[in-house]
Amino acid sequence: MSKQINSKEPFAMVIFGGAGDLAQRKLFPALYTLHRSGFLPDNFSVLGVGRSPRETEDYRQFLRNAITQFARTEVDNEEEWSSFAERFDYLSIDVTDAGTYDELERAVAEQEKQFSLPGNRLFYLAVAPKLFGVVAENLKAGGLTENNGWKRLVIEKPFGRDYLSAEALQEQINRSFPEEEVYRIDHYLGKEMVQNIEVLRFANSLFENLWNNRYISNVQITAAEIVGVENRASYYDSAGALRDMVQNHILQLLMMVAMEPPSHLNPEAIHDEKVKVLRSLRRYEEHDVSQYMVRGQYTGGFIDDKEVPPYLNEENVPEGSTNETFVAGKLYIDNFRWSGVPFYIRTGKRMAEKSTEVVIQFRDVPKHLYFNKDNNLGSNLLVIKINPEEGLALQMNAKKPGVANQVVPIMMDFCNNCGVDTPEAYESLIRDALEGDRTFFTNWEEVSLAWRFIDPIRQAWDQEGEETLAPYESGSYGPKEADALLDQDGFQWVSPYHPETEKKPVVRGQEISD
Structure with missing residues (x-):
């Protein structure tokens, strides 16, 4: 940089x-x-x-x-x-x-x-x-x-509650600080493996040549937490998972994965390419929201064998709140590289485990041929593990030793923080701010376009009330409606990924419906 x-x-x-x-x-x-x-x-x-x-x-x-x-x-x-x-x-x-x-x-x-x-x-x-x-x-x-x-x-964060409030705040701040002097923190952008996405893509011809709709069937972004609302109810109940996580962290991950190679490795060129992703992100009208987006709220359950209360019983949560603690969605980037490839996103509180991962699932080998005659061959996966583990995992298929023609998934795994005390996100971001490097801070165009995508979804849910609020048990992976988003396309959630316990990393289906 x-x-x-x-x-x-x-x-x-x-x-x-x-x-x-x-x-x-x-x-x-x-x-x-x-x-x-x-x-x-x-x-x-x-x-x-x-x-x-x-x-x-x-x-x-x-x-x-x-x-x-x-x-x-x-x-x-x-x-x-x-x-x-x-x-x-x-x-x-x-x-x-x-x-x-x-x-x-x-x-x-x-x-x-x-x-x-x-x-x-x-x-x-x-x-x-x-x-x-x-x-x-x-x-x-x-x-x-x-x-x-x-x-x-x-x-x-948050920079505004919607596009109009964000625009008003931008104008107010710019009266004292021009845009080039404003550093909006998104701590996800300070995480080691998020910054590594750029290197992974643009320093390896192997991946960049495959990084398109000809070879990738879908992309999954998961940011799961085991904690509940804790002491943030006064803020969280008015924000919800959509504003708190999707508008910033999730969309930033999506931009890092989907952006085109920048002309130079400087903040302006990188921001230009990230903004192009948001401009190509298909916006949903209010009547489309129920088809592509799912929201949920956690009920009681068990986390680490300890019983936890439902969201409505958490301290300072208003009675009868219809605030969402979980969001899943199917997003499309309508450009030449990504046309037809669904980007599945998922974030929630009180889920089964803490995990932030990006899963790139490559297209299956042809059906009914060679080692895929029964159409049950595991998919090739590239897993970018961001938190709490940091690293990369590449899943391929290989012959099982000593067994003729039996194919099993194998994993090439790199751990970024095993035995190494990697820098905290705020260390990287404060250092960048002191150096005047805005690469991993969000600029105004990113913020404004993100709100323009989020606002119709928020408005649709506000009008629907509890009608579209799906309950999910604490300690689960979210409501069944989130699974249905993928089921209808022939896919399943892969993340959180555990190669040692997965018999078949599964995911069948070559055709993509939209």
Whole structure:
């Protein structure tokens, strides 16, 4: 990838929500690991911003506790720790009050003077989405964007609730930060094996030559969780799996798999090709939704032999909620490469196991011929394992040793994180933001086109209420209606993939109905 700046260039970072859960679990551990790995400059500063008052030493102890609990790198040198922690400070202000940003500007300028920083500023919004636009405007009003170096704004999801709200937020933010200075985080894009999809495709002629509708029968994308709504009910019940997972994470995976080779390996060229995928993604009118999309809500059941409650009994979930905790769909990309190939997507909470995988299923060998005379030969599969396992698996057919003409599936398996402590997603993304590399951040066109695809689906479900809400037992793989999406085309869900337990990785059917 091309880089716009030197990654060791000094900077000042301001974390809004600097005492919140995201800072504690992800941002602090990422910064410390980057520091220990030599990816941060010698000179930098971090200012946490929050509403609750905290003394500097209390904040640094909070920082220490977070890193001890959540970082993959241990604190084993007190002198080194002290030099790292002294660069962190805290300021209590009301981020909705533009008048308090004068105080913020003074605090940042103080840190820049103390550590001889040139004026490069990274603003990280780890706050509620309703505050994104307000903070961006107040930063400009308070003079914090009138700095001598570069400035960048990092934003967590969700970016809007639909296309219209996202468009309004974009206009509000662009009054303070132009698009090239906005870094929208999708932590899936920071995962090692998601970034590896690009290398797998464009560094291997073997796969790129087969990466089309002549050789691929279907693509399956699964993002399954075993956890329920936990303490996120206030947000999740108004978002649902469609907004929370499909609009961003799932569609990003789809773009990475389906994009054309970019003209150059730079952010602009890669974003151009990803956007083309969304432009070619078949949009469903409201009356088409029931044919191509399935939604569900988990009932009670067992996870790891422990009984768990139904969604409606979870804390802070409104009585009678029709919010979906599961989404499955059959998507089509109407371009020359992918015409006729179904992309099956599936995501849900309280499922049988935690697994994020992309399965490329290749077309079957001709029927009634050679070793497929009984039409039961297993399909060739390429499995991209993203989480919790990281790696690649390629399934082929071979003769069973010692048995004449008996064919069995064999697996070529590569594990990316076996015995290796791979970087966390936030380590990669924070480093990229500091380097000015927007490759694995979402740009406005991706966000807007994703919402244009999602909005009709959301509107159809909102009108239908519980009529199309399929129940599924906690600890299962989702409602039977999701299986039917594939059954009608002659396919079955492959993921989560377990080669040691699969007798036949199964999936018959060469013809594709649409």
